[in-house]
Amino acid sequence: MTAEDLQPYQRIVQDVKDQVRLGRLSSNDKLPSTRELAGHYGVAPGTVQRALTDLRAEGIVYSHQGRGSFIRESALDAVADPTSQAIKRLEEKVADLADRLEQLEASHDRNN
Template sequence: MTDEAMQPFERIAQDVRDQVRLGQLMPGDKLQSTRELATKYGVAAGTVQRAFAELRRDGVIYSHTGRGSFIRENALAALADPTAQAIRRLEEQVADLVARLERVEQNQSSGSAQSS
């Protein structure tokens, strides 16, 4: 995918991945803040947050509220294994579907209790 075809959040995430692959970002390194990256890329903070969410999902970074986001110890391995990334995405989708189903079932049971 060319840079022009990428969404801004995808470009930011890809830049971080590339920096990890090239050894410019190492395990434990702290990423720039959301605000700094938003300024650097000329995007909204939410766009950077979306890139961080993708990187967390792929196992490249982890975040601590109030402390920042950091490169995971096994980030390079996560980038090298697309199967593991696909499995993580599927696990997240299944967890999301389970949560939605539980909400639907809860709404149905509370609705039937009210109509009784």
């Protein structure tokens, strides 16, 4: 599916996800106001609100009444592609195994 196939609110959702994935937006960063986003994307404020609703539902942003919308700390995990998520899990398992091996070697050294 190309960007042209997406609804305007879906393009905003995808753009925010891409910005998180690329590190341009990180946890607790404040998004521009609805009016600013509407102007940037050339859409109605209601379209931006729909995009923000989807982003909240996906766990990418959180909103505070009167303060705005912000990127969640867990947003990067929410937008990571399955391959990146699998690699991260493997890295965690390798680190755990390395710790266990180190403990076994230390125990073996103490017993010899």
